Amino acid sequence: MGLKEKKITKAFQDEKFPALKDQIVAAAGFDVPLEIEWETLFEDRFTHLYMDTYSQIYFEPLVQAFTAITTDDMGKEALQEGLKKVVIVNRDNHHNPERAYTFTDGTLEVNHCPVSNAPDVNSRVKVLTDLLENNL
Numbered sequence: 001m002g003l004k005e006k007k008i009t010k011a012f013q014d015e016k017f018p019a020l021k022d023q024i025v026a027a028a029g030f031d032v033p034l035e036i037e038w039e040t041l042f043e044d045r046f047t048h049l050y051m052d053t054y055s056q057i058y059f060e061p062l063v064q065a066f067t068a069i070t071t072d073d074m075g076k077e078a079l080q081e082g083l084k085k086v087v088i089v090n091r092d093n094h095h096n097p098e099r100a101y102t103f104t105d106g107t108l109e110v111n112h113c114p115v116s117n118a119p120d121v122n123s124r125v126k127v128l129t130d131l132l133e134n135n136l
Contacts, residue, residue, distance in 0.1 A: 020055060032085070040089050057114060060125075081136075086110065088109075094112050
C-alpha cells in the first residue's frame with residue numbers, strides 16, 4: 001500500500017468508520033469484533049471511489065443484515081452467541097456476494113472486491129442475512 005492508499009484509508013477511518021462501527025454495534029446489540037485487512041482493499045484505478053464504496057460494500061450490508069436478524073430476542077441471542085468476529089478482506093476479488101461471504105466457526109468473512117457493484121447493497125444484504133440465518 002502506497003502513500004496515496006494510506007491517505008485514503010486514514011481519511012475513511014477518521015471520517016466515516018467510527019459512525020459505521022457504531023451502527024454495526026447498535027444493529028448487532030453487542031460490540032462485534034472487526035478485523036479489517038485495509039491493505040487488501042484497493043484497486044489502484046478506483047481510489048477516488050473508496051470513500052463511498054467501502055461503506056456500500058463492507059459496512060452497510062452488515063448493519064442492515066444485523067438489523068434484520070435482531071428484530072426479536074431469539075435473533076439477538078443467536079447473533080450474540082454465534083458471531084465471534086467479522087473479517088473484512090479482499091483476497092479473491094469476488095464481485096458476487098454469493099461467493100464473497102462465508103461463516104465458519106463463528107467468523108463471518110467478507111471477501112469482496114472494494115468497488116464492483118457498490119450501489120447494489122440490497123443483494124449483499126439478502127445474501128448475508130440468509131447466510132447468517134441459516135448458520136446461527
